[in-house]
Amino acid sequence: MKITLRIWRQPDRDAAGAMATYEVDGISPDMSFLEMLDVLNEELALAGGDPVAFDHDCREGICGMCSLVINGLAHGPEALTTACQLYMRHFTDGQVIDVEPWRATPFPVLKDLVVDRGALDRIVAAGGYISAPTGAAPEAHSVPVPRKDAERAFDAAACIGCGACVAACPNGSASLFLGAKITHLGALPQGQPERDARALAMVEQHDAEGFGGCSQIGECTAVCPAGIPLDMISQLNHDVLAALPRGKDQRG
Amino acid sequence: MNGYYAGGDPLVDTKDPGGPLTERWDKRRFEAKLVNPANRRKRTVIIIGTGLAGGSAAATLGEAGYQLKVFCYQDSARRAHSIAAQGGINAAKDYRNDGDSVQRLFYDTVKGGDYRSRESNVYRLAQVSAAIIDQAVAQGVPFAREYGGLLDTRSFGGVQVSRTFYARGQTGQQLLLGAYQALERQVAAGTVELNTRHEMLELIVIDGKARGVVVRDMVTGAFETHLADAVVLASGGYGNAYHLSTNAMGCNVSATWRAHRKGAYFANPCYTQIHPTCIPVSGEHQSKLTLMSESLRNDGRIWVPAVAGDTRDPALIPEAERDYYLERTYPAFGNLVPRDVASRAAKQQCDAGRGVGPGGLGVYLDFKDAIKRLGRETIEEKYGNLFDMYAKITDEDPYSTPMRIYPAIHYTMGGLWVDYDLESTVPGLFVIGEANFSDHGANRLGASALMQGLADGYFVLPGTIGDYLATNPLPAGIDATHPAVLEAEAAVRERTARLLAVNGSRTVDSFHRELGSILWEYCGMERNEEGLTKAIGLIRELREAFWADVKVTGVNEELNQSLERAGRVADFFELAELMCIDALHRRESCGAHFRTESRTPEGEALRIDEEYSHVAAWEFAGDGAPPILHREHLGFEHIKVQARSYK
Ligand SMILES: Cc1cc2nc3c(=O)[nH]c(=O)nc-3n(C[C@H](O)[C@H](O)[C@H](O)COP(=O)(O)OP(=O)(O)OC[C@H]3O[C@@H](n4cnc5c(N)ncnc54)[C@H](O)[C@@H]3O)c2cc1C
Ligand code: SF4
Ligand code: FES
Numbered sequence: 001m002k003i004t005l006r007i008w009r010q011p012d013r014d015a016a017g018a019m020a021t022y023e024v025d026g027i028s029p030d031m032s033f034l035e036m037l038d039v040l041n042e043e044l045a046l047a048g049g050d051p052v053a054f055d056h057d058c059r060e061g062i063c064g065m066c067s068l069v070i071n072g073l074a075h076g077p078e079a080l081t082t083a084c085q086l087y088m089r090h091f092t093d094g095q096v097i098d099v100e101p102w103r104a105t106p107f108p109v110l111k112d113l114v115v116d117r118g119a120l121d122r123i124v125a126a127g128g129y130i131s132a133p134t135g136a137a138p139e140a141h142s143v144p145v146p147r148k149d150a151e152r153a154f155d156a157a158a159c160i161g162c163g164a165c166v167a168a169c170p171n172g173s174a175s176l177f178l179g180a181k182i183t184h185l186g187a188l189p190q191g192q193p194e195r196d197a198r199a200l201a202m203v204e205q206h207d208a209e210g211f212g213g214c215s216q217i218g219e220c221t222a223v224c225p226a227g228i229p230l231d232m233i234s235q236l237n238h239d240v241l242a243a244l245p246r247g248k249d250q251r252g
Numbered sequence: 253m254n255g256y257y258a259g260g261d262p263l264v265d266t267k268d269p270g271g272p273l274t275e276r277w278d279k280r281r282f283e284a285k286l287v288n289p290a291n292r293r294k295r296t297v298i299i300i301g302t303g304l305a306g307g308s309a310a311a312t313l314g315e316a317g318y319q320l321k322v323f324c325y326q327d328s329a330r331r332a333h334s335i336a337a338q339g340g341i342n343a344a345k346d347y348r349n350d351g352d353s354v355q356r357l358f359y360d361t362v363k364g365g366d367y368r369s370r371e372s373n374v375y376r377l378a379q380v381s382a383a384i385i386d387q388a389v390a391q392g393v394p395f396a397r398e399y400g401g402l403l404d405t406r407s408f409g410g411v412q413v414s415r416t417f418y419a420r421g422q423t424g425q426q427l428l429l430g431a432y433q434a435l436e437r438q439v440a441a442g443t444v445e446l447n448t449r450h451e452m453l454e455l456i457v458i459d460g461k462a463r464g465v466v467v468r469d470m471v472t473g474a475f476e477t478h479l480a481d482a483v484v485l486a487s488g489g490y491g492n493a494y495h496l497s498t499n500a501m502g503c504n505v506s507a508t509w510r511a512h513r514k515g516a517y518f519a520n521p522c523y524t525q526i527h528p529t530c531i532p533v534s535g536e537h538q539s540k541l542t543l544m545s546e547s548l549r550n551d552g553r554i555w556v557p558a559v560a561g562d563t564r565d566p567a568l569i570p571e572a573e574r575d576y577y578l579e580r581t582y583p584a585f586g587n588l589v590p591r592d593v594a595s596r597a598a599k600q601q602c603d604a605g606r607g608v609g610p611g612g613l614g615v616y617l618d619f620k621d622a623i624k625r626l627g628r629e630t631i632e633e634k635y636g637n638l639f640d641m642y643a644k645i646t647d648e649d650p651y652s653t654p655m656r657i658y659p660a661i662h663y664t665m666g667g668l669w670v671d672y673d674l675e676s677t678v679p680g681l682f683v684i685g686e687a688n689f690s691d692h693g694a695n696r697l698g699a700s701a702l703m704q705g706l707a708d709g710y711f712v713l714p715g716t717i718g719d720y721l722a723t724n725p726l727p728a729g730i731d732a733t734h735p736a737v738l739e740a741e742a743a744v745r746e747r748t749a750r751l752l753a754v755n756g757s758r759t760v761d762s763f764h765r766e767l768g769s770i771l772w773e774y775c776g777m778e779r780n781e782e783g784l785t786k787a788i789g790l791i792r793e794l795r796e797a798f799w800a801d802v803k804v805t806g807v808n809e810e811l812n813q814s815l816e817r818a819g820r821v822a823d824f825f826e827l828a829e830l831m832c833i834d835a836l837h838r839r840e841s842c843g844a845h846f847r848t849e850s851r852t853p854e855g856e857a858l859r860i861d862e863e864y865s866h867v868a869a870w871e872f873a874g875d876g877a878p879p880i881l882h883r884e885h886l887g888f889e890h891i892k893v894q895a896r897s898y899k
Contacts, residue, residue: 129391
């Protein structure tokens with residue numbers, strides 16, 4: 001296959017960026033999208049050019065590092081699929097493909113297709129955990145967890161923290177990411193003591209980072225590779241509303 | 253041995269407290285000095301890595317009140333490669349009442365490692381295993397549960413009890429998120445300073461003790477030096493030396509290799525595990541291999557066409573013309589034989605021309621019978637995400653046609669040598685998780701790496717490092733102007749400049765690919781003297797070519813992925829040679845290390861205990877000088893050493 005790529009190039013955080021056009025030939029349908037970019041980069045390097053920087057690590061759809069907007073869609077055209085698990089068989093010979101970074105104010109571009117997603121970590125640091133210092137844990141079977149709750153927690157905990165939901169959202173909101181963590185920890189008995197405080201602190205940090213509010217458009221869930229459903233944002237809103245009158249300080 | 257290595261003094265683990273096996277860990281913890289809680293915030297520990305090992309250690313030490321400086325090369329601590337572990341984590345809980353116990357987990361691990369691990373370490377691992385599950389549950393890790401609300405378990409390759417806890421096919425992800433969240437909690441509490449997108453490129457040793465690291469800020473290219481009272485490496489395994497492996501693209505040996513060059517012995521580098529159930533290579537462009545969890549072997553049946561060269565569609569091959577070769581050869585364990593046995597058996601089938609798929613490098617893993625017996629829904633529930641991943645990659649539907657699998661490099665048992673305290677031969681340098689060599693001997697059992705990483709990080713290191721910190725604080729007055737610090741930084745600058753200056757005609761990746769194929773061919777599933785000596789020659793030539801002809805693009809002062817890769821591949825070259833030398837020295841077959849010269853009349857691996865019941869710990873003797881071999885004798889008092897048979 002022969003592919004024409006239009007890729008966002010930006011030398012560093014402060015520089016202006018622009019789209020640049022490249023052609024790659026000899027692409028096999030069994031290549032992953034990132035392997036196709038590898039081919040381009042090998043050619044660019046040998047020709048004395050500057051290879052395209054893009055984030056990736058596991059290439060199995062689990063680490064959440066890859067982050068490409070492909071033809072306007074975060075992670076590309078396949079549902080429930082990260083960019084690294086997208087295969088060239090889903091494209092056609094001669095196709096023109098646009099490749100851009102996640103775009104959101106809290107995710108500044110560092111170079112080309114690489115962005116800074118540290119804001120998501122800071123949201124977790126604000127309260128996305130259960131305080132369980134090592135050594136203090138009771139015997140695991142002392143608290144049975146109904147299977148449906150465990151399943152619900154897992155469905156939410158499957159979020160890979162990629163930030164595609166933010167990139168897809170017209171408001172630049174991280175509500176789906178937030179909702180997933182709130183739902184995960186809130187579905188479990190272990191997560192109850194800090195439930196209110198967690199919801200309030202995480203939302204506060206979310207807003208402070210410059211992420212937008214949610215207006216239930218649903219683009220996030222459409223691109224989410226982990227299948228995090230929209231009702232987890234409802235869960236988030238529910239938990240925040242319930243927590244507001246009680247306040248953040250019942251932690252102590 | 254032909255000048256490939258030199259003999260050195262024997263090595264002894266002086267921290268092993270001795271006495272009754274069951275009491276050693278308690279004894280060591282009691283004897284270890286403690287740092288007064290009020291003084292802990294004055295002690296700083298550097299941790300390289302935020303995987304299960306580094307993440308859990310940093311969170312735990314932070315909770316204890318120490319100051320931590322933590323580094324990882326990804327953009328978030330949550331993306332360490334532990335995230336990709338699928339199958340599960342072992343623990344001797346005996347929730348099934350099926351005869352499991354600390355003793356049995358200990359026994360299985362020593363046997364699985366083919367009697368090439370330390371009794372004391374393995375026993376301790378089995379002892380703390382149960383507390384890991386308690387810890388993870390308390391953090392909110394959503395393990396699979398039964399309808400009654402209690403935890404579900406399954407059995408995993410090589411053992412006959414059901415002691416593996418799991419969270420669908422994403423156990424590593426869920427355990428890592430637990431550790432990551434605990435780590436972020438410490439970031440908020442101010443005990444952990446987290447530096448993402450920072451790569452460690454050098455260890456700083458002052459007056460014989462590990463006191464810091466040189467790291468490169470991967471966004472700006474700035475070199476930074478960081479000093480601390482002690483340094484912990486939790487940087488994972490070196491499987492990417494083979495280029496194609498199930499490891500993440502960035503996994504590297506640089507942190508441990510740089511420490512090795514500064515005095516830390518590297519133990520058993522030739523013990524590399526090959527996983528039997530990976531998706532076969534599809535073509536030249538392949539950048540990594542994808543694992544299909546071996547839990548699949550609980551329900552899938554492995555077969556090849558009975559006759560070589562049979563290229564019919566698998567659906568058209570009748571039962572009588574299929575060879576379920578594992579069930580046939582190993583009736584007691586069948587499809588659940590340990591990884592090394594399953595991998596070699598697959599290679600032998602393919603070598604005999606009975607392999608399937610492109611290039612004949614594959615065997616079938618068939619779920620037809622399981623679907624008939626349990627129903628599609630059950631199979632979907634158990635393995636749904638794995639089946640989906642397989643379908644995404646291969647464009648084939650494993651519910652209707654058998655999967656094709658082939659072995660791939662997956663895990664490295666070798667790593668930096670550590671004593672019972674997990675301290676390397678450089679005082680103050682501790683090594684945890686896959687980066688050390690400690691617990692799995694010559695072969696790791698499924699679901700035991702997650703257990704070991706978390707045992708090291710949550711329980712073992714926090715119980716031992718205090719003993720060092722209590723008596724070895726960083727002396728006052730040492731700062732970034734100390735000559736050893738300046739020298740380490742200058743060395744990194746010089747090496748980086750050298751890589752950028754070559755400006756040759758071949759990309760880093762093309763060298764890496766070639767290095768990988770040499771290792772896979774000669775230091776992979778089967779090794780022998782002829783192949784290994786050949787490999788050493790090829791590696792040396794290729795390494796020279798690399799330094800003369802590699803093309804690294806761009807400059808240091810930018811986000812430069814070509815430069816990052818070049819540094820890692822340069823270190824892989826040095827390691828690769830040591831792997832081959834280690835494999836050459838060990839003229840026996842044990843665990844994952846199979847020497848064709850050492851086998852039983854039936855062709856099975858043959859250990860030679862009289863000569864090789866030792867850990868091979870290698871000392872770096874300088875560039876171009878043969879490495880020095882130190883043997884740590886392995887004695888077995890609590891387990892009867894037997895031929896490892898799965899027949
Ligand atoms: C696909 C796959 C599936 C697996 N499934 C299982 C399973 O089911 N059960 C099981 O028990 N085991 C499994 N394993 C093995 C297990 O996942 C690993 O052995 C284990 O997670 C390693 O953990 P770690 O903390 O030692 O290292 P990692 O998780 O690899 O973490 C390494 C850390 O070090 C950092 N780092 C590395 N080099 C540098 C450097 N130079 N500078 C700065 N930072 C650096 C990285 O950023 C990262 O944070 C699997 C492995 C793979 C590859
Ligand atoms: S909710 Fe989905 S899209 Fe958003 S970070 Fe998590 S996995 Fe990515
Ligand atoms: S590279 Fe890990 S999810 Fe894509």
